[in-house]
Amino acid sequence: MSWFDRLKDGLSKTRTVITRDAAANWEMDWDDLEFALIGSDTGAKIAAEVVAETKKERERGTTFKEALETALMRQLEPDRTRQILRNVGFNLDVSRNMVAVKGKVVMVVGVNGVGKTTTIAKLGQYYQGHGKRVMFAAGDTFRAAATAQLELWGDRLNIPTITGPDGGDPGAVAFDGAQSRKARGYDLLFVDTAGRLHTKHNLMEELKKVKRVIDKADPGEPKETWLVLDAVTGQNGLEQARKFHEAVDLTGVIVTKLDGTAKGGILLPIARELGIPIKFIGVGEKAEDLQPYDAAAYVKALLDMPARQAA
Ligand SMILES: Nc1nc2c(ncn2[C@@H]2O[C@H](COP(=O)(O)OP(=O)(O)O)[C@@H](O)[C@H]2O)c(=O)[nH]1
Ligand SMILES: [Mg+2]
Structure with a gap:
């Protein structure tokens, strides 16, 4: 099993909490998303920020999931976000x-x-x-x-x-x-x-x-x-x-x-x-x-x- 698959498995409990109220395309109400993020222990302030960013991205026409990805990345690593999303010189095989x-x-x-x-x-x-x-x-x-x-x-x-x-x-x-x-x-x-x-x-x-x-x-x-x-x-x-x-x-x-x-x-x-x-x-x-x-x-x-x- 690759590290990425282990990581996916390992995060499944958190994912379940975040997607509990999501449709198959991950679309969910903003309140549900905020509540779900708080449920995963992001804290209320960060949850609100992530929701606001996801909304903004969504208005640009990106899918819900991609919008959420961008919003989460902005929290975790603001500097690298743009590069990651374009996948420029980006290598997910972190073990290397x-x-x-x-x-x-x-x-x-x-x-x-x-x-x-x-x-x-x-x-x-x-x-x-x-x-x-x-x-x-x-x-x-x-x-x-x-x-x-x-x-x-x-x-x-x-x-x-x-x-x-x-x-x-x-x-x-x-x-x-x-x-x-x-x-x-x-x-x-x-x-x-x-x-x-x-x-x-x-x-x-x-x-x-x-x-x-x-x-x-x-x-x-x-x-x-x-x-x-x-x-x-x-x-x-x-x-x-x-x-x-x-x-x-x-x-x-x-x-x-x-x-x-x-x-x-x-x-x-x-x-x-x-x-x-x-x-x-x-x-x-x-x-x-x-x-x-x-x-x-x-x-x-x-x-x-x-x-x-x-x-
Ligand atoms: N499920 C899981 N268990 C872990 C992880 N890391 C450590 N453990 C377990 O946590 C328990 C306590 O670990 P130990 O190293 O003795 O903790 P210490 O008291 O901080 O030295 C052990 O049974 C480890 O196998 C992890 O990432 N996931
Ligand atoms: Mg010890």
């Missing part, structure tokens, strides 16, 4: 273009159970598949078995995994990991962290400390901090993102579990309101279910439109 990482160390953060550890495993496989030498650091020393979980992935993927004792200092593991990456000349280190609520001040302070420690272990290199958001949390994810961003300066967001929810519209406010690039999206538990995010692919998959390839 590797997602660039500026840093050599990527700390992965987020609340409990959002998919941090499995996402790190998938990222490891992804970057390894693109020729990068990858290491892991098992910085979740809090939850029993979290280290073993990452180590198991590391073994399977042949990715060296730096570990520390359960209940030990996560900063120490991150420090060892960053030093070890540097000494061994690996391209990328992913640092796992314990899940924490964005409202718990002391845990957010601990995260800041882990980040400082990584800087100290490898001062010359730029670092990144990626937040994993579970799509199922919908609008609440925005608040998580804001709080984590305040604490540790996020450089990327990964949205997981789009397959488990009708709240796939959450990507719109994430793109519009956070100003942090979405790097990957996940639509399942398998490694192939996490892929680079591409706004055009997301919209086409959501609206069940064919993925036209660039000439």
Whole structure:
């Protein structure tokens, strides 16, 4: 199954919510569309904007679906919209273009159970598949078995995994990991962290400390901090993102579990309101279910439109 087909499958719950009141040609009342968009967790303001844009496009004589596509793209990626719609030099096979990482160390953060550890495993496989030498650091020393979980992935993927004792200092593991990456000349280190609520001040302070420690272990290199958001949390994810961003300066967001929810519209406010690039999206538990995010692919998959390839 191609990534685009996986994405289409993964977004089916969201699509069902959006098209509940649509005719076969997707035509629907403006109120129904607005209500449906809100139901997919775009937020009221963005839903109203999308409806207004869709109306405007519709008046130009485009089909309902194409009008909606344009309106959604304007939210997700205003700069690229014109190019996408003309399909100029546009390639939906996102897997061919590797997602660039500026840093050599990527700390992965987020609340409990959002998919941090499995996402790190998938990222490891992804970057390894693109020729990068990858290491892991098992910085979740809090939850029993979290280290073993990452180590198991590391073994399977042949990715060296730096570990520390359960209940030990996560900063120490991150420090060892960053030093070890540097000494061994690996391209990328992913640092796992314990899940924490964005409202718990002391845990957010601990995260800041882990980040400082990584800087100290490898001062010359730029670092990144990626937040994993579970799509199922919908609008609440925005608040998580804001709080984590305040604490540790996020450089990327990964949205997981789009397959488990009708709240796939959450990507719109994430793109519009956070100003942090979405790097990957996940639509399942398998490694192939996490892929680079591409706004055009997301919209086409959501609206069940064919993925036209660039000439
Ligand atoms: N359906 C689905 N499940 C996912 C996705 N990403 C992660 N998971 C599952 O979410 C659960 C929690 O993942 P884990 O990595 O342990 O979360 P962590 O606590 O943030 O480290 C696991 O069962 C994963 O397989 C996804 O995109 N879709
Ligand atoms: Mg974990």
